[in-house]
Amino acid sequence: MVKSGLLVFVLGFGMVFVVLALLIFMIRLISLVTNQINKLKPAKEVPELAPAPAASLPAGQDLTPEALAAITAALAQALNKDVGQLIIRDVKRV
Secondary structure (H helix, E strand, C coil): CHHHHHHHHHHHHHHHHHHHHHHHHHHHHHHHHHHHHHHHCCCCCCCCCCCCCCCCCCCCCCCCHHHHHHHHHHHHHHHCCCHHHCCCCCCCCC
């Protein structure tokens, strides 16, 4: 009885370690293959973006162009859009 229990224990642990070793090997092999495939693909060309048109500010407002650029960039990031797609017509302090 003890011998059969010990045999099941050894076979179980052995099987688990063999399967884990095979999984590690397969994952590393797949990683190497995908890395080689990605190296062979040419890099995607990113089109150069035109700068966003400057918005006209109402008279008497003390907003600098740098602050306007920061606001535009924050809006573009929040809306997941390109800066060139946004047109800022008016900025009001809240």
